[in-house]
Amino acid sequence: MEECLFCKIVMGEIPSDKVYEDSEVIAFLDINPRNPGHTLVVPKKHYETIMEMPENEASELFKVVKKMAVAVKKGMKADGISIGQSNERAAGQVIPHVHFHVIPRFLSEGPPGLESILPTKKMTKEMLDQTTEAIKSNMGIAVEKTAKPAEPEKEEPAETKKKIELDDESLDF
Numbered sequence: 001m002e003e004c005l006f007c008k009i010v011m012g013e014i015p016s017d018k019v020y021e022d023s024e025v026i027a028f029l030d031i032n033p034r035n036p037g038h039t040l041v042v043p044k045k046h047y048e049t050i051m052e053m054p055e056n057e058a059s060e061l062f063k064v065v066k067k068m069a070v071a072v073k074k075g076m077k078a079d080g081i082s083i084g085q086s087n088e089r090a091a092g093q094v095i096p097h098v099h100f101h102v103i104p105r106f107l108s109e110g111p112p113g114l115e116s117i118l119p120t121k122k123m124t125k126e127m128l129d130q131t132t133e134a135i136k137s138n139m140g141i142a143v144e145k146t147a148k149p150a151e152p153e154k155e156e157p158a159e160t161k162k163k164i165e166l167d168d169e170s171l172d173f
């Protein structure tokens with residue numbers, strides 16, 4: 001992906017504050033940290049979403065996320081670690097290249113878990129049963145391509161920049 005920001009970081013075309021690298025995965029400091037030590041963990045191969053990743057590559061990626069959780073927590077003397085990962089526009093994904101956020105958290109700072117950005121929903125027993133079935137009947141699909149038409153590559157950077165500005169004040173996981 002010629003225009004992908006994270007691919008350019010992987011290739012070294014754009015500098016980054018790298019904290020970890022192996023043959024498949026790279027981790028570097030987020031340029032807009034939610035707290036000092038906010039680290040992004042990225043597969044070197046371009047996948048837009050976690051759903052597109054082969055299971056073994058997703059497993060290797062998460063092994064690094066786990067390692068980074070330990071290193072970031074200890075390195076930043078944090079009280080806790082939040083791990084965030086968003087897929088597709090509806091989820092607030094800004095850079096269309098799979099990435100995990102590893103964010104140090106502190107007892108002094110307030111807001112609770114990342115999942116609390118959405119209000120809780122009331123579910124009846126019938127809705128819970130339907131929901132359980134809807135999920136269970138789709139288990140066993142190893143890889144799902146993102147169902148979305150390809151956009152012209154030249155339009156991506158401007159759109160991405162605009163979204164970053166819009167999202168600046170909010171959590172963008």
Ligand SMILES: [Zn+2]
Binds near residue numbers: 007047
């Ligand atoms: Zn990429």
